[in-house]
Amino acid sequence: MSWPGFKPELVLLDADGVLWTGEHSIDGAREFLHLLSRSGIQRALISNNSVYLHEHYLARCERMGYDLKPHELFSAGLVSAAYLEHHHGSGRILLHMSAEIAGYIEERIPGAVSIDNWLDSLGLADNHIHVQIVDALKADPFDALLVGIDRLGSYRKIGVASAALSAGAKFYCCNADYGFPTEAGTWLPDSGGIADMLARLTGVQPEILGKPSVHLLDEIEAATGVQRERMLIIGDRLETDMAMASQHGLPGILVLTGVATVDDAIRLAELEGNLIAVQDLRAAGELLGL
Numbered sequence: 001m002s003w004p005g006f007k008p009e010l011v012l013l014d015a016d017g018v019l020w021t022g023e024h025s026i027d028g029a030r031e032f033l034h035l036l037s038r039s040g041i042q043r044a045l046i047s048n049n050s051v052y053l054h055e056h057y058l059a060r061c062e063r064m065g066y067d068l069k070p071h072e073l074f075s076a077g078l079v080s081a082a083y084l085e086h087h088h089g090s091g092r093i094l095l096h097m098s099a100e101i102a103g104y105i106e107e108r109i110p111g112a113v114s115i116d117n118w119l120d121s122l123g124l125a126d127n128h129i130h131v132q133i134v135d136a137l138k139a140d141p142f143d144a145l146l147v148g149i150d151r152l153g154s155y156r157k158i159g160v161a162s163a164a165l166s167a168g169a170k171f172y173c174c175n176a177d178y179g180f181p182t183e184a185g186t187w188l189p190d191s192g193g194i195a196d197m198l199a200r201l202t203g204v205q206p207e208i209l210g211k212p213s214v215h216l217l218d219e220i221e222a223a224t225g226v227q228r229e230r231m232l233i234i235g236d237r238l239e240t241d242m243a244m245a246s247q248h249g250l251p252g253i254l255v256l257t258g259v260a261t262v263d264d265a266i267r268l269a270e271l272e273g274n275l276i277a278v279q280d281l282r283a284a285g286e287l288l289g290l
């Protein structure tokens with residue numbers, strides 16, 4: 001397979017920096033999505049966000065004139081939910097995450113519970129007696145801990161998550177991103193930053209479920225029926241989007257409408273695989289002969 005002869009069956013599109021920047025759509029994205037469907041090529045949004053549910057993406061797509069449907073949405077949070085349902089569906093899972101996505105997982109997996117709800121169920125929500133928490137976790141350990149962005153995170157919750165890992169829970173993290181930039185120009189911790197602190201506290205390393213992990217591809221294959229050899233990834237980050245393409249043998253297109261710089265486009269050659277950098281989605285469409 002080599003450019004430009006490859007005709008993908010499914011195009012995986014990163015969201016931030018490819019389809020939109022904050023609340024602004026990116027020029028050419030709507031037309032590109034339309035060209036893909038007109039050419040009979042499936043589309044999927046793959047975001048490393050661990051907070052939002054389908055409704056959020058659908059509302060945002062509608063505002064921007066993108067016709068993506070629920071079955072075309074794969075975020076790190078939603079994929080982590082699907083992965084745990086498939087692999088730990090009957091297990092006990094502790095969730096260090098924001099309330100929306102934690103509630104979504106609690107609905108799907110009977111043994112899944114957010115840290116807040118677990119503390120509530122034991123009557124420990126209003127005090128902070130760590131030894132009681134440790135005793136409760138030892139008496140009834142969790143099979144797994146899932147870490148995502150927890151917008152109401154706290155010192156106590158980090159303590160609970162740390163103790164759950166020490167009691168033997170398998171450690172999963174929605175995505176490896178350490179932090180994300182805010183519109184104010186400052187940074188907030190992402191799932192990877194929170195997981196990194198827990199890894200340093202406990203010596204247990206997390207299994208990443210979002211980009212660039214193979215688990216994301218497994219879930220997309222299972223959901224779409226398309227084999228990864230027939231997929232193409234378009235993104236704006238070397239360390240997630242292009243790393244995923246490179247590590248799993250998919251062709252990848254780096255666009256320069258997001259965080260990637262011209263230097264990144266040059267550094268793309270250092271990654272193994274069938275990877276190419278173009279200015280934007282219009283150029284990607286031309287490359288694919290759409």
Ligand SMILES: [Mg+2]
Nearest residue numbers: 014016017236
């Ligand atoms: Mg991006």
